[in-house]
Amino acid sequence: MSAVSERALIAAVTERLGRPPGGRLLRGPGDDAAVVRPGGVEVVSVDMVAEGVHFERTTHSARDVGHKALGSALSDVAAMGARPGEAYVGLALPPGTPEAWALELVDGIEALARRSGVAVAGGDVVSASALVISVTVTGWAEAAEHLVSRSGARAGHLVGVTGRLGGAAAGLLLLEGASVGLDEGVREGLLTRHRRPEPRLAAGRALAEAGAAAMIDVSDGVATDAGHLSRESGVALVLELASLPRAAGVDVVAEVVGRDPSRLAATGGEDYELLFTGPAELRDAFEDAGARTGAPVTWLGRVERGRGVRLLDGGGRAVELTGYEHG
Amino acid sequence: MSAVSERALIAAVTERLGRPPGGRLLRGPGDDAAVVRPGGVEVVSVDMVAEGVHFERTTHSARDVGHKALGSALSDVAAMGARPGEAYVGLALPPGTPEAWALELVDGIEALARRSGVAVAGGDVVSASALVISVTVTGWAEAAEHLVSRSGARAGHLVGVTGRLGGAAAGLLLLEGASVGLDEGVREGLLTRHRRPEPRLAAGRALAEAGAAAMIDVSDGVATDAGHLSRESGVALVLELASLPRAAGVDVVAEVVGRDPSRLAATGGEDYELLFTGPAELRDAFEDAGARTGAPVTWLGRVERGRGVRLLDGGGRAVELTGYEHG
Numbered sequence: 001m002s003a004v005s006e007r008a009l010i011a012a013v014t015e016r017l018g019r020p021p022g023g024r025l026l027r028g029p030g031d032d033a034a035v036v037r038p039g040g041v042e043v044v045s046v047d048m049v050a051e052g053v054h055f056e057r058t059t060h061s062a063r064d065v066g067h068k069a070l071g072s073a074l075s076d077v078a079a080m081g082a083r084p085g086e087a088y089v090g091l092a093l094p095p096g097t098p099e100a101w102a103l104e105l106v107d108g109i110e111a112l113a114r115r116s117g118v119a120v121a122g123g124d125v126v127s128a129s130a131l132v133i134s135v136t137v138t139g140w141a142e143a144a145e146h147l148v149s150r151s152g153a154r155a156g157h158l159v160g161v162t163g164r165l166g167g168a169a170a171g172l173l174l175l176e177g178a179s180v181g182l183d184e185g186v187r188e189g190l191l192t193r194h195r196r197p198e199p200r201l202a203a204g205r206a207l208a209e210a211g212a213a214a215m216i217d218v219s220d221g222v223a224t225d226a227g228h229l230s231r232e233s234g235v236a237l238v239l240e241l242a243s244l245p246r247a248a249g250v251d252v253v254a255e256v257v258g259r260d261p262s263r264l265a266a267t268g269g270e271d272y273e274l275l276f277t278g279p280a281e282l283r284d285a286f287e288d289a290g291a292r293t294g295a296p297v298t299w300l301g302r303v304e305r306g307r308g309v310r311l312l313d314g315g316g317r318a319v320e321l322t323g324y325e326h327g
Numbered sequence: 328m329s330a331v332s333e334r335a336l337i338a339a340v341t342e343r344l345g346r347p348p349g350g351r352l353l354r355g356p357g358d359d360a361a362v363v364r365p366g367g368v369e370v371v372s373v374d375m376v377a378e379g380v381h382f383e384r385t386t387h388s389a390r391d392v393g394h395k396a397l398g399s400a401l402s403d404v405a406a407m408g409a410r411p412g413e414a415y416v417g418l419a420l421p422p423g424t425p426e427a428w429a430l431e432l433v434d435g436i437e438a439l440a441r442r443s444g445v446a447v448a449g450g451d452v453v454s455a456s457a458l459v460i461s462v463t464v465t466g467w468a469e470a471a472e473h474l475v476s477r478s479g480a481r482a483g484h485l486v487g488v489t490g491r492l493g494g495a496a497a498g499l500l501l502l503e504g505a506s507v508g509l510d511e512g513v514r515e516g517l518l519t520r521h522r523r524p525e526p527r528l529a530a531g532r533a534l535a536e537a538g539a540a541a542m543i544d545v546s547d548g549v550a551t552d553a554g555h556l557s558r559e560s561g562v563a564l565v566l567e568l569a570s571l572p573r574a575a576g577v578d579v580v581a582e583v584v585g586r587d588p589s590r591l592a593a594t595g596g597e598d599y600e601l602l603f604t605g606p607a608e609l610r611d612a613f614e615d616a617g618a619r620t621g622a623p624v625t626w627l628g629r630v631e632r633g634r635g636v637r638l639l640d641g642g643g644r645a646v647e648l649t650g651y652e653h654g
Contacts, residue, residue, distance in 0.1 A: 038365030050455030128377030130457030
């Protein structure tokens with residue numbers, strides 16, 4: 001396989017992405033900048049992933065890496081309750097990176113983009129001594145009031161989360177060599193949670209429409225991300241540790257590595273589920289929004305006056321987690 | 328100096344940038360994504376710079392690196408003739424990067440942003456084995472017709488360039504150790520051209536308003552960038568090599584390293600001047616636009632039917648440049 005030439009790669013990427021601009025995208029790759037016709041309000045977020053930190057070429061395929069880079073960025077758009085818009089991809093590639101590998105990475109980005117209704121509208125390719133992918137994504141909403149920030153949690157709200165937690169952390173433990181007897185399907189499910197996180201775009205919009213008041217994506221673990229919501233909203237979040245919905249296989253992996261399953265689910269990052277709060281009277285609407293979009297809602301607790309996050313065990317006693325600020 | 332913690336750095340950066348959102352920026356750093364109220368059309372461009380490729384910590388201060396990362400990105404906005412908008416900054420930092428160094432880099436970004444009317448509205452900080460900065464910038468225009476693409480050059484147009492060329496390449500030669508007796512001011516001027524490229528934002532807008540038909544920023548050298556214009560417009564560009572305006576000191580540096588000054592000016596990258604074409608009857612308007620914005624226009628040649636770039640020497644003979652596709 002030939003090593004990558006920046007110019008050739010840009011040409012190959014542009015051809016691969018290749019859809020003619022249309023709708024909001026007036027001009028795509030090929031000029032000094034992409035040109036976009038905006039409508040309503042725009043959200044913008046940047047996410048970087050780096051080899052040796054967020055992925056390894058020994059355990060992640062190029063497609064995994066591309067998927068993960070775009071998926072983690074789109075998760076922020078999901079957490080705003082916005083419609084996904086455009087993506088701009090910066091690739092820093094070490095000299096000698098096989099061109100086929102780089103193109104497969106782009107294929108991984110493009111496959112998720114296409115499925116998510118995202119146009120890859122521009123980017124940059126440079127040489128560097130480490131493999132780093134930077135993805136800037138935009139999202140759109142009719143008006144700022146339709147977006148869900150981190151600061152809208154109020155005392156009395158319910159706290160819910162979509163899907164199941166701990167899967168990405170358990171998948172990483174498997175990649176790191178944890179020797180666990182698991183059904184092959186369960187094992188693959190955990191690895192996929194880690195390698196190809198699925199941004200909860202449909203659920204984010206549905207929850208926003210249902211009236212979610214505050215929302216954040218679970219990238220650093222529920223405990224840490226609840227802390228962000230608490231701080232930005234100026235409230236306390238009280239969560240029942242035993243209520244955390246755990247992905248299939250998490251309990252078995254946790255047992256093998258000698259960790260408590262609930263704590264693994266509370267502190268494991270990169271699940272990219274959505275943590276949200278909203279008025280109790282909208283409970284049914286939230287549950288319906290999650291169910292309709294393949295992201296069933298589990299209720300974790302409530303918002304109270306005060307500060308910080310309180311985790312309770314089954315008996316209502318406070319649980320101390322250590323070292324969970326690892327985001 | 329303490330090594331950088333991602334979370335602490337994000338907090339410090341946010342505080343440092345610190346201006347409350349206003350105008351188009353509805354929400355800045357601190358949520359899942361920035362929120363922007365668009366008007367007209369948006370241009371978006373991504374630029375990455377990497378240690379060891381675009382800068383060295385031995386020859387570039389942290390402020391230089393920050394300036395360069397944002398400056399090269401904004402140059403694309405200038406080349407579209409757009410008003411600068413927001414910037415989103417991704418920092419990939421090796422473990423052990425001194426926090427003070429990272430904050431000075433942010434100061435370098437912020438100083439140029441402030442001076443350019445740009446709001447740094449979001450970003451990401453991650454750990455990586457190489458220092459890579461990714462900057463996504465937006466720009467705004469009332470309508471797409473006000474923007475200047477690379478594809479508008481037509482036979483009969485004049486070809487002009489702003490400012491002076493070869494300065495960044497000569498500055499790099501000085502950094503690489505070329506031993507040249509130069510007036511200190513001239514020397515500093517060349518080093519600054521390389522370390523702190525100045526995006527031609529005002530000139531880009533003025534030239535767009537004056538009726539520029541095609542425009543590109545000179546990041547890869549005039550010869551290469553003229554090739555981009557030629558290809559995107561489907562025309563030939565005929566340029567007189569001797570007409571290239573050379574920065575003060577370029578001739579002396581070129582002589583010392585045994586290179587032809589005109590060729591150095593034609594192939595040297597990173598000057599971030601603007602190369603443009605437009606109808607001959609607007610000649611005075613273009614010259615006025617450049618003069619008003621501190622970016623005097625020099626006429627380099629004309630657009631003809633055909634393909635490619637033809638460089639002519641003083642006697643009208645074709646000049647072959649080798650190895651200039653180094654962008």
